[in-house]
Amino acid sequence: MQTESLWLIVLGCAAATFVWRGLGVVVVKRIDSRGAFFQWITCVSYAMVAGLVFRMIIMPESDLASVSLPIRVGAVVIAFAAYFAFRRRLVAGVLAGSLSLSVMAYLVG
Amino acid sequence: MVSGNVEVMRKAMLDALSLPAFILLFTMMGFGSLARGAGFGAEMAALATLFIWGLPGQLAMVELTVTGQGIVAIVFACSLANARFLPMVVSFVPAMSRGRSSLPGMMLDAQLLSINSWAVCLREFPQIEPEFRHRYYLTFASSILAAAVAGTLLGYHGAVLLPGVLVLGLIFVSPLFFALVLSAVPGRAERFSMILGCATIPLAHYLFPSVDLLITGVVGGSLGFALGKFWSGGDAN
Structure with missing residues (x-):
């Protein structure tokens, strides 16, 4: 593709993403942050983000798809075990989960 | 309770460096290398991270460009993939408990928001005095954005080649991090x-x-x- 077209794509994508952010600001200006609508949209955010994370683990589109589902789920279980064992240290959980995925993928693959 | 400008900025940078900056550095390396494969220039890839600042949309942009879609279709797909920013902005901005804030200021806050800042700030805010939350957010968000742009450029220029299984473990860091953070909500x-x-x-x-x-x-x-x-x-x- 031509350079100008590629620039147009980058700028267009930035503008089109900003539309949602800008709309969010417009909505914020108009709602009561203690009202039911705010609570509902907070729930929508949490459902979306949780769904996104669940999708990354269960149905990955990245190279993770080459790792079998039991290994991915096993690594998540190990991550949570380490997280709670080390008094809810995020680093401990993430390191344990990441390393165990690598080790299991190495041993199986 | 954390308060004071310096202390809050220090906490924000340390929290960013503890994992999120590293996550962004690594995941954006993946985007950088894909962007190069799709024919984008290095400065285009870096500016895409800086101004789109939403990986699902950036990936949609690159993937559809590779398959030779029209510009309108690409922009539309990118926008849809990033639509989560609408509810995220609405649920996030009031949590900073800023009394009066200008429209341009709020627009900048919205532009800097990403899933990392959203999750980490909502987690950390209860420990930060309300009047310092905005400063915490700005420091955290700009720290990880800087890491993301650096990662894009590193990935674009093919900086690091690790053994395959280690790369898989690194890709897995991002979903693990969010799963743990969200479990405490x-x-x-x-x-x-x-x-x-x-x-x-x-x-x-x-x-x-x-x-x-x-x-x-x-x-x-x-x-x-x-x-x-x-x-x-x-x-x-």
Whole structure:
């Protein structure tokens, strides 16, 4: 593709993403942050983000798809075990989960 | 309670460096290398990270460019993939408890928001004095944005070659991080929403892959909201 077209794509994508952010600001200006609508949209955010994370683990589109589902789920279980064992240290959980995925993928693959 | 400009900025940078900056550095390396493969220039890839600042949309942009779609279709797909920013901005901005803020200031806050800042700030805010939360957010968000742009350029220029299984473990860091952070989210309605979001996404992804997250948000969030209300007998929270 031509350079100008590629620039147009980058700028267009930035503008089109900003539309949602800008709309969010417009909505914020108009709602009561203690009202039911705010609570509902907070729930929508949490459902979306949780769904996104669940999708990354269960149905990955990245190279993770080459790792079998039991290994991915096993690594998540190990991550949570380490997280709670080390008094809810995020680093401990993430390191344990990441390393165990690598080790299991190495041993199986 | 953390307060004071210096202390809050220090905490924000340390929190960013503890994992999120590293996550962004690594995931954006993946984007950088894909962008190069799609024919984008290095400065285009870096500016895409800086100004789009939403990986799902950036990936949609690159993938559709590779397959030779028209510009309008690419921009539309990128926008849809990043539609989560609407509810995220709405649920996030009031949490900073800023009394009066200008419209341009709020627009800048919205532009800097990403899933990392959203999750980490909502987690850390209760420990930060309300008047310092905005400063914490700006410091945290700009720190990880800098790491993301650096990662894009490193990935673009093919900086690091690690053994395959280690790369897989590194890719897995991002979902692990969010799974752990989200597991600590308080609030019954929020917890119901997350569980129902996980239950909704497989079918939504199978039926409507391009808008699966939107469907998941609305279905899971609405049911979770209703269930939260029902459980607490309709009173607040």
